[in-house]
Amino acid sequence: MHVSELDGRRVALWGWGREGRAAWRAIRGALPGLPLTLFCRADEVDGALRVDATLAVETDATAERLAAFDVVVKSPGISPYGEAAAAAAARGTRFLGGTALWFAGEADADGIVARTACITGTKGKSTTSALMAHLLRAGGHHTALAGNIGLPLLELGGADADYRVVELSSYQTGDVADSGARPEVAVVLNLFPEHLDWHGSHERYLADKLRLVTDARPRIAVLNAADPRLAALELPGSEVRWFGHEAGWHLRGDLLFRGDQEVMDTRPLPLPGRHNRGNLCAVLTAIEALGLDAAELAPHAAGFAPLPHRLQTLGERDGLAWVNDSISTTPQATLAALECFAGRQVAVLVGGHDRGLDWSGFADAMDRHAPEAVVTMGANGPRIHELLVPLANAGRFRLAAADDLADAVAQARSTLDPGGVVLLSPGAPSFGPYRDYVERGRHFATLAGFDPDMISAIPGLGVA
Structure with missing residues (x-):
């Protein structure tokens, strides 16, 4: 649905975070006279009215109230599967996000959003998106980087760029399909259980994530040949190109190959973890899908600046290395982080x-390849701790339970010798004590003795 199609309809915004404000600006810019209702938190009401005194602001998004609108433009973190939203949808209310509005506005006459690559996956999508933008820019191409990585697409607007790289979470992939537009290239890196509270089930999470390629029907779908769920997909209407396959871009050990042609050694690259170097193959495949010479751009990966909160080495304090992987929200992501420090003495939080x-x-992985210590914390800490007690009692590793992050850092410090690594890789979201993974990572940096303002900026957002 294009923003202009909201004219004459009963429209509400749901959420007043950055995505909600971006949607408000886009709608007000196109339809300044359209009556708008905003559903938001009580502590956001005064701020919203200072921005737009014409808003009708409500704080209780009940099914009855939501059903009074033809269209509700919701922020990504609000699940359409919640009781109120589902009941309103059953009565005819259409729910969509700013991602859908942007894609609908950018489609050409054939419905294609040209020169645009969408990237999703359970882990690695932010680094992969930033790396692709970096390589395109290194090749002299004016490139936009936006989406879930930190810049709402509606803030990007129709900014002039040769190429657009868009990171999408599972909360947003369905919006691309619902927009009616088709991305030129769509990349799916991997699939693991994630965000079950938003999606309601593992099966729905997978289906929603895959809507980027099953329903949005990109011109070219770039898929991971090593992921069995992706390998089993059939995508009529899209050309499929595989990465991690011997016929295309893949790794042999640490060496990068294009088919049988060796391109370079990936070990010196600033891409922590083999999974990130493997995702370089996804980037190069997507660049080729856009019609560019990927082999020519590949060496520029050496100049990539790693993103904050993603296996980010903060430095050394008290004889220990401190690594911030706060964005880790699945057990699989934590295991991937631990692989990066194999052979070193590690305490993982x-x-x-x-x-x-x-x-x-x-x-099971701790039984085979355990770190020096595991410190559990947070709401699911006791459940994880209980699983690990038998292994700790058998001497596989040291196990400690912490009251909070500060306690976890203190306990990790006490378990390691000089030269050890304190690794924050929680495998779980930050909700509760922290607003988001960024706030959690900043607190970790502070506890470790580093300036949090020096470690949080994401380079390269927007057009460059």
């Missing part, structure tokens, strides 16, 4: 908001 994810696979 795990736990946070409990979404009911299964940690038994993590426990």
Whole structure:
């Protein structure tokens, strides 16, 4: 749905975070006289009215109130599967996000959003998106980087760029499909259980994530040949190109290959973890899908600046290395982080908001390849701790339970010798004690003795 199609309809905004404000600006810019209702938190009401005194502001988004509108433009964190939203949808209310409005506005006459690559996946999508933008810019191409990575697409607007790289969370992939537009290229990196509280089930999470390629029908879908769920997909209407396959871009050990042609050694690259170097293959495949020479751009990966809160080495304090992987929100992400420090003495801090994810696979991995210590914390900390007690009692590793992050840092410090690594890789969201993973990572940096303002900025957002 294009923003102009909201004219004459009963429209509400739901959420007054950055995405909500971006949607308000886009709608007001196109339809200044359109009556708008805003559903937001009580502590946001005064601020919203200072921005726009014509808003009708409400704080209780009940099914009855939501059903009074033809269209509700909601922020990504609000699930359409909640009781109120589902009941209103059943009565005819259409729910969509700013992502849908942007894509509808950018489609050409054939419905294609040209020169645009969308990137999603359970883990690695932010680094992959930023890396792709970096390589395109290194090749002299004016490139926009936006989406879930930190800049709402509606803030990007119709900014002039040669290429657009868009990171999408599972909260946003359905919006691309619902927009009626088709991205030129869509990349899916991997699939693991995630965000079950928003989606309601593992099956729905997978289906929603895959809507980017199953329903949005990109011109070219770039998929991970090593992921069995992706390998089994059939995508009529889209050309499929594989990464991680010997016929295309893939790794042999640490060496990067294009087919049988060796391109370079990836070990010196500033891409922590083999999974990130593997995602370089996704980037190069997507760049080729846009019609560019990927082999020519690949060496520029050496100049990539790693993103904050993603296996971010803060530095050394008290003889220990401190690594901030606060964005880790699944057990699989924590295991991938631990692989990066194999052979070193590591104390890993795990736990946070409990979404009911299964940690038994993590426990199995600890039985085979354990760090020096595991410190549990957060709402799901006791559940993780209980799984790990038998292994700790068998001497596989040291196990400690912490009251909060400060206590976890103190306990990790006490377990390590000089040269050890304190790794914050929680495998769970930050909700509860922290607003988001950024706030959690900043607190970790402070506890470790680093300036949090020096570690949080994401380089390259917008057009450059």
